Amino acid sequence: MRRVIWLVVLVALVWSGWWVMATLGAVRGIEGWLAARQSEGWQAETSAIAFEGYPLDIRITLKDPLLADPDTGVALETSALRLGAPVWDPGQITLVLPNDPILLASPETRTRFLTQEGRANLFVDTGAALALEQMEASADVWLLDGEAGDLLSGGTSRAAVVHDPEMPATYHFNLDVDGLRPGEIPRSALFIPQEWPVTFDRLSVQSTVRFDRIWDITALEVSRPQPRQISIPQAEAIWGDLQLRFAANLDVDVAGAATGSVNVQARNWRAMLAIAETAGILPSGLRPQIEQALSTLASLAGNPETLDVTLTLRDGFVSLGFIPLGPAPRFRLR
Template identity: 25%
Template sequence: MRALLWIILVAAALWGGYWFAGAKATEQAVSGWFAEQDGRPVAAQHQGIAVRGFPNRFDLTITQPEIRDAETGTGWSAPFAQIFTMTWKPWHLIAALPQEQTLSLPGQDLTISSTVMQGSLVLVPGMDLTLDRLSTESDGITVRSSAGWAVSATSANLATRRAPDSAMGHQIWAELTTVTPDAAFRMALSPLSDLPEQIERLRLDGTVTLSAPVDRHLATTRPDLQALTVKEALLLWGDLTVSGKGDIVPTADGTAEGRIDIRIDNWRKLVPVLVAAGLVTPEVSETVTRAMELMAAQDGTPDVLDVPLVFASGRMSLGHVPLGPAPRLR
């Protein structure tokens, strides 16, 4: 019995020593990363780092983290960020974020509010800490822009996983449910359409190819988007359904180039949406409708339109209908 007691005491002491050593190493590694960013294009700061969770977890809390990229004008800040991991599998992280955080983009700041926002991140064991897979879940999310617009959703979910056939590829899946567009857009759409105020579902299933792995060196390697393959893009909005698949790549200046093959059920519902969004002027909406009628009639399905969304020479068009400048992918 005395021998067993000694074994238990020794094991407990070893485990306690492992935890305190691991907690110290975690705190030093995170503090070191923040310090390494000083003088780089990516600047990072915080107001405190603490590790708790003895004896079975490493619970990391970073107070007032702020990360900014001087070259792109992007940044992120929050009152705190928490990362939890079990002591026996430190490559599997669980993150919890506050109910309000700020994402800075060129020309505007986005305030992101939610009732719940949490994520799970799994790294490849090793010194580089390469991302293997990631999932996030958010409920009651609202995004408000300093430019004056706001959108909300009942839930927002995102998942990524390393592509099995590409060292730089990641499979991605994202879905928003019960999306409420900006009030100004809804006011512009209301007299033109009987679509409901809320979009039932937005979903994207695809693969992105990057220029470098997503790992602890990303502040230096700065992975860029090289290609986007859309397996399925879906919008469900009342009796309007839009789906698509195709491939897009960024040009040298970062604008999108490629083609997404679109299928639109009850396509006439889409024209007022394009007008309210400012992609089509009211003066040419009837011309656009007639052009879509001709395209739909060619397939013998007057309520279903199969048409390519084309990105070329810095512009985008839906079939023969011009929609304006192509979006920038990087």
């Protein structure tokens, strides 16, 4: 019996020592990373680093973290960030967001992100680069607002990112948002009628993106990986009478210009044209000919209220057949 007791005590001491070394090692790693960023000219600060979780977990809280990259002008500031991992598997990281605002800044704008029960589970390679293998993020309620007012909000939201081990730097993305609600800023900018529904009925996206390199710690330290191929087999948005489905296959060059096609299926498409014209996205002079062409296409498909067309992206512009629609978006991550 005495031997059993001594064995239990010995195991407890060894386990405790391992937990202390692993936890202090993680804290020193964070402190070293912050110091390295400061030496590169970043503003990288935290008022304190606390740890807990004994005996099974390593849980570290960064209090009042502030990160600002002078090269990109991107900054983040909040009251606390909590990181956790099982002591036996440091590559399985849980990030818990605070319930008070997260301030985000870029050269273009300043925004505030507020969420309830926001968290992300990350599975990373335990090598020095911490390459992302999988991420699952969720939030019960969230809000994004800018300096001029509300931008977006939503209810229960789920996002997943999975690295494809058979394809270089390729990731599969899934997004589902319940109760997506455009704020007053986008509603005013697009001249959305007041009687239009407040929230989307559904928003879901499935996509696969190949980047120019994998997502790892250098994505935060140096620069963001840039998309080179984008495939969207299925995306759907339903908002009142508007129902939009689309699929895309795009190649993206080093400047962010895309070449490829986007298939769009739209119900009640005339209302979309009216919104685009009112918002100034669609020049008024082009609307009659575009509406006539789309009406003909919809009628050929059998339902004049449902549109099924393919848009072409080439040389920095979007076109519908021979009809130019305007500049194409650039796909660049700051």
